[in-house]
Amino acid sequence: MKKNHLLLGVMTFLLSAALCACGGGKNAEESSAGAAQTDAGAQESGNTLSEGTPVPGGRLVFGMTQDLASLDPHIETDAGTRDVVFNLYEGLVKPASDGSFLPAVASDYVISDDAKVYTFTLRDGITFHDGTPVTIEDVKYSIDRYAEIQGESSAFSIVSEAVIVDEKTLEIHLKESYSELLPMMTLAIIPAANDDPAGTPVGTGPFRFVSYTPGQNLILEKYDGYWQEGLPSLDEVEFKFIADVDTAYMELQAGTIDILKYLTAAQAQTLSGDYQIVEGSMNLVHAMYLNSEYGPLSDARVRQALCYAVDRDAVNQFLFGGKSRIIGSHMIPAMSVYYEPEAAGVYTYDPQKARELLAEAGYPDGFDLTITVPSSYSQHVDTAQIIAEQLSQVGVRASISQVEWSSWLENVYQGGEFEATVIGFDGTLAPSDWLMKYTTGDTKNFMHYSNEEYDRVFEEAYASVDETVKAEKYKEAQMILARDAAAVYIEDPVNLVAVSRNFGGYTFYPTAAEDMSLIYQIGQ
């Protein structure tokens, strides 16, 4: 992969040199004009790209560098899959682009004061893609099925039961008070009568399933009976799977695909005027995660020293042209209600301070540290290389071990056998989903992190029903992680998306969602 990139770089260089030689002054002008326009567009419309006159209809090809895990909405797990199935399925509520929740299959909901009973009213006249009306039994079936698949140990086990009150009303009873249930109620409502949800997906979303060819594409078409008037605008969407990022970029340049995300800063700069670059965020906590049980790292001073020794701005500058948001704890800025901005300022780049802390902790000559990274993600590998170089400045002898993704999952993530690893974590719109993995003994606490104060504050935040108190406690929890240096937090990486100038309406969400219903064709 590395070699691949290097050679691509060399080739790009040679080609651009050739282009410049034969009259490229104009080229440069064009691309800088394009960039200025993009900036203006982005400022104007916040997180939505919009210009031109919308024309109904049209077909769009969306480039994906990973295939789907499954089309069964209740077992789907990775962010790439959730991005896509967002268009097929809807829950009782669905996320909006500002992080709030819109009623979807439900037309209304009421939360009891103690946050133990959630009452949902079924939307009148809503139908599945096969035209059959959604019944309250379908809703209960979906919730029960989801609960069963998620299992006893999942966060969803807080739901004790779903009770049908009448043919329009359903109550969800919780085992204890919990005010973060709405993000979970985005779980897909599917027909009870469909016995093959993965093979013949049926939902209530703006698009319906046409075909899926493993390793090649997923084709969706407009659902005419969609409950939101006037949506979607496009007739057909193809999600095309292209395993290799460089190939995907070539197909973008050739016009075979209309939208491609996760471009590198260099790719975004060299792209022609046929595309606009929109900037959003990847919604990831990108960090070097540490195993708190590994000898030197069990000492908070050593972990803090690592935080002082890593120049996050340099990483950001090198990999993302300085466009990413620097973070200091385990929460993304887009979760604005819960995000603690002060955490980002707890550490500044200070190698001297790092050396002092290391000496104080008994490691004046540093120590050995192996950083394990999944080799298929160049972003993580590159970050690890920069960090290793920076750590060597303070005497920490970091080496990088590149492993295959499957090995990473098994040994590092499931087995917890590692010293340090560079990875990005996503999460749902529920703040607990991000922060729970640091509580002592949590099944996802692969870092073996344990801090009594953190456990207490997290528990208070989790159980709190009052939104203000909850937000305050979660912010406090983030500050504990930052001060205790649970991990070396780096950034929420910028997501550079290339959108063909034939289309408008591309919208970023603070969670995994590529909303194709808002995209429209632009009239020429």
Add this chain to the structure above:
Amino acid sequence: MKLIIRKLITLIITLLVISFLSFAAFSLIPGDAALTRLGQDATPQQLAALRAEMGLDDPLPERYADWLAGALRGDFGESYRYEGTTVASLLSQRLPVTVLLAVLSLIMITAVSLPLGIACARYSGKWLDILVNQLTQLAMAIPPFFLGMILTYVFGLTLRWFQPGDFTQPSEDLAACLSYLAFPALAVALPKIAMVVRFLRGSVLSEMGKDYVRTAFSKGNSENGVLYGHVLGNAMIPVVTFFAMVIAEILAGSIVVEQVFSVPGVGRLLISSISDRDYPVVQAIVLYVAAATVLINFAVDLLYQLLDPRVREA
């Protein structure tokens, strides 16, 4: 007849050994299909349930026996990665594409390298030979993915003779499919053409120095008469062997070229199945590649008998 039976037995033993080796190798490497499919957010219960469903908890010999029992009946099971999709249907989408690509590149290789190789030998030391020698050296030195990128850039992005990524399935429109495949086929063929040309040239030249050639000339044969009537038959024997290796390699699917040109062939499926730990698919592809290799070698043996009477007698 005896030969055919002997070859068949060899084929079966080879396939058995290879399939067991690849099965065993897979159980040694870390990571499994359940984990890869469920990813970071899977709960231990979900993992345990999926592992049980896939039969990953069973001991290796038992799993191999199960697989073998199915394979003997022609049932390669379901893919672990793509729920509800049989291995047979995954392969049947991709095999025609890889075979078409292989046939196209073989036509290119044969059409260009045979005349060119002979011409180089005929006019060795002349300007044609020197020029081709330089070009073949270049073609062999360029790594395949880089060659693919250059071809994509030149023919796809600059000349717009084809649209990168806009592949059409052969079942939908054969002509459109072939006109797209011509470019990846070229990427596969170029380095092979270079190799065959050099090989053939060397082989012809070394034959030319032998005693029977002098005899042939002294009998009054013309240069062409000697070359085509006497030398070529002998010179072709090592070339045919080499050709067989090339064919087997191309039939296995050119992983790199399929990747660069987004051709949904067997090679790309093999790579993704290995990283997804999709054993049933990998096993089936390994079997296909092994069978293709053995069968082609068999065909070469038969061809030898046609080309060389000495083999027939032995």
